[in-house]
Amino acid sequence: MAKGDYGKRNFFIRYFLVIKCLRNRKKATFNEIREFIAAETAILDKEFIYEIRTFQRDLNDIRCLFGIDIKINRLTHEYTIVESETDHFNTRILESFDIFNLLSSSQDFSQYISLERKCKQGTEYLHGLLYAINNRFKVSVLYKKYYEQNAEKCELLPLALKEFKARWYLIAARGSYTTIRTYALDRIQKLIIQPEKYIRPQSFDVNVFFKDCFGIIRPEDDDPYEIILSFDPFQGNYLKSYPLHTSQEILIDNNKEFRIKLFVFITYDLMMELLSFGNTVRIHSPLKLKKEIRKMTM
DNA sequence: CGCCGATCGCCCGCTTTCTA
DNA sequence: TAGAAAGCGGGCGATCGGCG
Numbered sequence: 142m143a144k145g146d147y148g149k150r151n152f153f154i155r156y157f158l159v160i161k162c163l164r165n166r167k168k169a170t171f172n173e174i175r176e177f178i179a180a181e182t183a184i185l186d187k188e189f190i191y192e193i194r195t196f197q198r199d200l201n202d203i204r205c206l207f208g209i210d211i212k213i214n215r216l217t218h219e220y221t222i223v224e225s226e227t228d229h230f231n232t233r234i235l236e237s238f239d240i241f242n243l244l245s246s247s248q249d250f251s252q253y254i255s256l257e258r259k260c261k262q263g264t265e266y267l268h269g270l271l272y273a274i275n276n277r278f279k280v281s282v283l284y285k286k287y288y289e290q291n292a293e294k295c296e297l298l299p300l301a302l303k304e305f306k307a308r309w310y311l312i313a314a315r316g317s318y319t320t321i322r323t324y325a326l327d328r329i330q331k332l333i334i335q336p337e338k339y340i341r342p343q344s345f346d347v348n349v350f351f352k353d354c355f356g357i358i359r360p361e362d363d364d365p366y367e368i369i370l371s372f373d374p375f376q377g378n379y380l381k382s383y384p385l386h387t388s389q390e391i392l393i394d395n396n397k398e399f400r401i402k403l404f405v406f407i408t409y410d411l412m413m414e415l416l417s418f419g420n421t422v423r424i425h426s427p428l429k430l431k432k433e434i435r436k437m438t439m
Numbered sequence: 440c441g442c443c444g445a446t447c448g449c450c451c452g453c454t455t456t457c458t459a
Numbered sequence: 460t461a462g463a464a465a466g467c468g469g470g471c472g473a474t475c476g477g478c479g
Contacts, residue, residue: 192448197467
């Protein structure tokens with residue numbers, strides 16, 4: 142086979158298949174990876190010869206590009222992906238690969254896959270905003286609050302991006318840093334990156350800022366509360382795999398009750414979440430949360 | 440049509456790890 | 460502990476695609 146027969150985009154297919162192979166099998170020798178890739182690319186009607194030297198170069202590239210570390214076990218000669226539990230980025234990248242692979246398949250699977258019909262999410266602004274945040278450029282956005290008729294032009298100092306419930310938000314300040322607000326990307330109608338720079342407050346860390354928040358609201362004039370909630374054991378299983386918040390601690394877990402403790406602000410987001418559990422949740426404390434929920438349901 | 444950069448295979452040599 | 464085996468990176472050349 143002549144070199145380069147399969148074009149320039151091939152390296153991307155290789156990276157993806159290497160990652161896919163190692164995810165499926167957990168571990169594989171180079172020959173197994175080579176065979177896996179040969180089998181996966183057989184439909185391309187071109188022999189895909191994968192040289193060990195290329196593979197070794199690819200490992201380096203995968204590490205640099207995606208931060209996915211692949212190590213070899215020198216006893217068994219098997220390669221594995223080094224999964225670091227703290228790194229959410231890796232998991233998300235691998236998940237995105239799965240979806241990408243599914244949606245970009247040349248076959249028409251539309252009769253087998255039911256996709257959620259999403260409105261435009263504003264994800265096209267992610268790259269531009271990240272660029273502005275990283276290089277400390279001011280931005281001006283045309284922003285339409287969902288409860289207002291007209292869009293409003295605002296000049297913002299972009300600080301961070303945040304994801305919540307499959308939506309993306311811009312965390313930004315206005316002129317001074319006295320108020321930091323959250324802007325939903327799907328409500329941005331236009332984004333202009335300004336040539337002017339701003340000085341980023343050194344103390345701002347998005348993960349610290351939202352540490353005690355459930356969702357995207359951080360009250361300015363309140364403190365987080367210790368919140369005790371009871372669920373039925375069935376909901377408990379769900380909450381064990383998908384904790385409500387990083388502060389979640391299990392207090393009781395038996396066949397009658399699943400009780401947890403959270404340390405978060407009492408916000409609209411939190412109350413909506415609790416209401417979505419219907420009568421399977423019971424609020425033990427604090428009193429403030431009980432009252433607020435009662436107010437909403439009356 | 441020639442130049443240039445990117446990719447990849449091949450080869451070499453250094454380093455690390457295993458094993459007797 | 461020393462030699463063997465394997466990993467890994469660098470150099471080199473062939474090839475290809477883009478570009479003027």
